[in-house]
Amino acid sequence: MQTMTxxxxxxxxxxxxxxxxxxxxxxxxxxxxxxxxxxxxxxxxWMASSGHRDNILGDGFTAIGVASARSGDGTLYWTxxxxx
Numbered sequence: 001m002q003t004m005t006x007x008x009x010x011x012x013x014x015x016x017x018x019x020x021x022x023x024x025x026x027x028x029x030x031x032x033x034x035x036x037x038x039x040x041x042x043x044x045x046w047m048a049s050s051g052h053r054d055n056i057l058g059d060g061f062t063a064i065g066v067a068s069a070r071s072g073d074g075t076l077y078w079t080x081x082x083x084x
Contacts, residue, residue, distance in 0.1 A: 004032055004033075004034045006030055006032060014028055014029075018083050023083060025063075027058075027061070027084045028061075028081065029055035029061065029081075029083075030055070030081050031079070031082075032080075033077075034077045037076065042078045056080075056082075060084040062084045064080065064081070066078075066080045066081075
């Protein structure tokens, strides 16, 4: 079953995964999305959502990581992790 959630398959949060990668962050945020066909489309979607937009424009973040993965049925899943 394919799902999209802020919780990792091991129960971790984005903050847990940031720390596991060795990055020291006092603050972090995560945006996730599914089904958008392009980078421009997912960014437009995030910017149209107040919570996602707040993450993107947050002045406490100094680092960002963005990735997408395509599932077997062709659905694109997106994540943006921000840290500061």
